[in-house]
Amino acid sequence: MADDPVTPSDLSFSPFAVSVLRAADRRMRSSDRGDMMTRYAACRAAMCALTRVDTFYVGHYIGKTTLSIPYCVDNKQFLSADVQQFGPNGLSEYIRSTGQIYRFGQDGGRRARMGWKTTENPVMDVVVVPLRHSETEEVLGMMCVESTVAGTYDDEIVRALQWLAKALVWEMTQDRSFADDLGLYELYPELDSTRPRDETEMLRTLTGELERLRLALRAIDLPDDPKLAEATRLIEDAKACGERLHMRLADTLATTHPDDPALKDNTAGLTTRELEIATLIAVDGLTNRELAERLFISEKTVKVHVGNVLRKLGIAQRSAIAYVIGAIHPSASPKEQ
Template sequence: MGTARFSPPYVDRLRAADRWLRASERDAHAARYAVCRTTISALARVDSFYIGFFRDTDTVFIPYIYDHDQFLRPSIGRYGRHGVSHWVRTSKRPYVYRDDGGRLLTNAMPFGDTNEVSLDAVVVPLIDAETGDVTGLMSAQSLQPHSYDDEAIRALEWLGRALMHSFARDTAAQDELDLYTIYPELDTTGVQNETDLIDAVSSRVNRLHRGIRDLAQLAAPAGGAVAEAAQQLQHLSETTQIEIGDLFGAFADAAQGEDDGPDPAAELTAREREIAELIAREGVSNADLAEQLHISEKTVKTHVGNVLRKLGVAQRAGIELVLGPTMLQSTSRHRSKLPESP
């Protein structure tokens, strides 16, 4: 990110965004995404905007998409090595349309009105404040050329960093007393199993259903088309709740029917895999890991938390059970080839 100072209009808007991000409730992701979008939209023309996060090595999940002030449904898809997602993830730098005339953008996943072509765009990396890894991206696009000057690019990059720092504050507040590092199985904010997932989804759908039900009750006395539409919407929300339950059941049945599942450690980074092996094989503590790997104990805690989450276990003892003796024996022969990046 550049070091040039922002002009007064930018300072006013970015300071307001900073206040909103700092004051937002923990895990208020949608509100924070909206702060980023509305802020950059007030400073430059934005016809399309999205925020996405990487999954595995070639997949990006986009929970927040706006096209012409219309919220679109979340999207998930794979990306290739010749597109903007791969470039931003590997370079850790913002992609700017004018640098290549939009060449990389042509390989991006389409959304919104596919007949429209963006003539300017900026895609900035979302960098984990703890590990320094690129975990996602944020993009502003315009149908008008030359919409984003250097100041607008720096502003979007700053918003991306501010967003990621707000996530880091969530983690710091959660682990202020080290409660969930010591006892991760007691952290109810994390999804540990199918039951947790069903509960998390159901609570959100129920919240939506209650809002729709209240709307239907308010519209009922007036009668007419509005009341009828509200009643139909309430029925749709109830049907959707049932269908989601059926989908969970079908998914569980399919998972139980699989003989050979995927590599449980496939989502681990090289460093996370190394840490998982050391814990499973030698039972080393966080302090020992920090000393052996020449990284801070705080970074070790972050990696261990990621390992537990990705392997779907609540305690350190579960790591060995998931990896299994065969995998540990095979990986131990190749540990010297693992990269040394923290």
């Protein structure tokens, strides 16, 4: 007996899935150009809302035997970005060469488990969908969800992951096509701000991101509860680590290309603290009182630092700081009125 034909209603999403996927779509569409981390996070959040997800990752192919994994969350732990070589019989090659969806039931998870160490909780269900270019159909990468519970992922979950993969690729192509349509970088590729020009600019980008992380950690204030002692200790450790990394990056930035006249003119000899204050003024428009509260120093000390910043940058108004240090801190652009 022939299988019943698939009707459109068989492929529709439940009302709850529709609301979750629409939220993911809004989050990806509202992200800044080139902000892939926000888009990856939106995809993962949607899948976690729809089903159990023990591992989620996104990979991009580099050539025929290399997979870059910029985003991976395993058991609620964010793993460092990684680059892996893959062989001819594994999951990565299957997705790259066939462009087909992979499900656990195809081979009992054999491909999914290749290269993974045996643990107490092995992968018992998995779905991997390809990231395909919308026009050329080229397989660019993959998106994967894994569960340690058998039978976790039904057909709707597979369709949801497939839709998210398409939405992610669409956003990726929009980044490029928008710029191409305008001809922004055709003649001047060096003006593409999403691509660091050199090690110095990369250091500046990392310093800016780390600064935002450090300030976010400082804003966490847990109540004095013995049950939260371990969480408090971990946050304090993270703060200390952030401080050390920030100082090391700032020192590295200060000593990078010391003979570059343009760099000397831009930095104007600002100390780490002065650069921190200048950035907060440029990005967040903080007053002296707000700076004192944010940095846990006196308002009098802030005034001294601000005065030094203005003097070293050769300006009279703090509103001009954003324009002068824009090249130092990637997010230090003038605030919109």
